[in-house]
Amino acid sequence: MALRCVGLLLRNEMGGLASITASRNISTSQVHHKVLENSPNAYLDKSILNRYKKLDIPHDKIQATYLWIDGTGEGIRLKDRVLDSVPKKPSDLPKWQYDGSSTYQATGGNSDTLLIPRAIYRDPFKPGKNDVIVMCDTYQADGKPTPTNHRCDMQEAxxxxxxxxxxxxxxxxxxxxxxxxxxxxxxxxxxxxxxxxxxxxxxxxxxxxxxxxxxxxxxxxxxxxxxxxxxxxxxxxxxxxxxxxxxxxxxxxxxxxxxxxxxxxxxxxxxxxxxxxxxxxxxxxxxxxxxxxxxxxxxxxxxxxxxxxxxxxxxxxxxxxxxxxxxxxxxxxxxxxxxxxxxxxxxxxxxxxxxxxxxxxxxxxxxxxxxxxxxxxxxxxxxxxxxxxxxxxxxxxxxx
Known part of the structure; x- marks a missing residue:
């Protein structure tokens, strides 16, 4: 199935403008092939990971993916840790730290930034039935919320x-x-x-x-x-x-x-x-x-x-x-x-x-x-x- 091309302006993700004036027919199969060519993740063989997901993990171990919002106010960051028990509520989860200087939230000389778990979700990506995603909010070394932590203000309201x-x-x-x-x-x-x-x-x-x-x-x-x-x-x-x-x-x-x-x-x-x-x-x-x-x-x-x-x-x-x-x-x-x-x-x-x-x-x-x-x-x-x-x-x- 062909798609008709018309000349317009495209704003790409980095904010640049590209003038496109050509008018011709390109098949969707050609477009799809080009997408795959430029996408390393699409080439990875997912069956390899699935092989390891079938392995038995000790029943007393679960994986927790901690999520937080970075200093842009838009980006999502995450890292995983292994826990020895299944959390029933956010307060059962340990607080954690990360390098805020790498997420636009701290300087290198005082970079430890605090994660506090606030909500728990089942993880659709990990193999264990008890593995979880943990939504966190973020705090500076002095205990104050990071500038992009708007969750604490909403919670107060x-x-x-x-x-x-x-x-x-x-x-x-x-x-x-x-x-x-x-x-x-x-x-x-x-x-x-x-x-x-x-x-x-x-x-x-x-x-x-x-x-x-x-x-x-x-x-x-x-x-x-x-x-x-x-x-x-x-x-x-x-x-x-x-x-x-x-x-x-x-x-x-x-x-x-x-x-x-x-x-x-x-x-x-x-x-x-x-x-x-x-x-x-x-x-x-x-x-x-x-x-x-x-x-x-x-x-x-x-x-x-x-x-x-x-x-x-x-x-x-x-x-x-x-x-x-x-x-x-x-x-x-x-x-x-x-x-x-x-x-x-x-x-x-x-x-x-x-x-x-x-x-x-x-x-x-x-x-x-x-x-x-x-x-x-x-x-x-x-x-x-x-x-x-x-x-x-x-x-x-x-x-x-």
């Missing part, structure tokens, strides 16, 4: 409102699959596919790229214990979305970070790169967001629409604060995406509406009809820190 308001969150995580050259997966090497239109929730080899990877991710997340709600192909080819939640309190943010790690790990096996860049391709292509659904006990109750509108009124007065909280670069990434078109609002103006995807905050049609439910904040970028996003919503709508 949740503790204040959990019992009285029962906040629920659901996040729609969009992302794009790339080849090793930084081009969206399956796109012709010297051009672009046909314009947006047939790809959203599409089916067919000429419309969808990477479904096997996407479905493997969903299965692995369900195994891990993530509140994984579903997935769909998005508006741009090679762009996908999955949903996490709805979950009470802290869980959705922990789940989202762990689900991102699982996605990156599965992509390693396929020899594919995952990007959460909010605008990976310049031009008339949709960007990528992390639309965040938020509700409280009052919003979910009869006539909860009034509580929803009251929250929107509070949000309308804090546009700048939320834009800063909604991407790791305090708006500098999102400014490429929130342009007032392509299903986005303007980054500089707050707006809301019913069933309108071009606003800052949307009330879904079903919510408006039922007069209760939730609101959808459409401003967070795909590379947002969910701790920072959820914390901002909690503090604006419930705490401050």
């Amino acid at each position: 949740v503790d204040k409102v959990l019992e009285s308001h029962e906040p629920w969150f659901g996040i729609e995580q969009e992302y794009t699959l790339l080849d090793m050259d930084g081009r969206p997966l399956g796109w012709p090497s010297s051009g672009f596919p046909a314009p947006q239109g047939p790809y959203y929730c599409g089916v067919g080899a000429d419309r969808v790229v990477g479904r096997d990877l996407v479905e493997a991710h969903g299965i692995a997340c369900l195994y891990a214990g993530i509140d994984f709600a579903g997935t769909n192909a998005e508006v741009m080819p090679a762009q996908w979305e999955y949903q996490v939640g709805p979950s009470l309190g802290m869980k959705v943010a922990d789940d989202l970070w762990v689900s991102r790690y699982i996605l990156h790990r599965i992509a390693e096996d396929f020899g594919v790169v995952v990007t959460f860049d909010p605008k990976p391709v310049v031009g008339q292509w949709n960007g990528a967001g992390a639309h965040t659904n938020f509700s409280t006990k009052a919003m979910r109750a009869e006539n909860g629409i009034e509580a929803i509108k009251a929250a929107i009124e509070k949000l309308s007065k804090q546009q700048e604060k939320h834009i800063r909280a909604y991407d790791p670069k305090e708006g500098k990434d999102n400014i490429r995406r929130l342009v007032g078109r392509l299903e986005t609002s303007s980054i500089s103006e707050f707006s809301w509406g019913i069933a309108d995807r071009g606003v800052s905050v949307r009330i879904p049609r079903g919510v408006a009809d039922a007069k209760k439910g939730y609101l959808e904040d459409r401003r967070p970028s795909s590379n947002c820190d969910p701790y920072s996003v959820c914390n901002a919503l909690l503090r604006t709508c419930l705490v401050e």
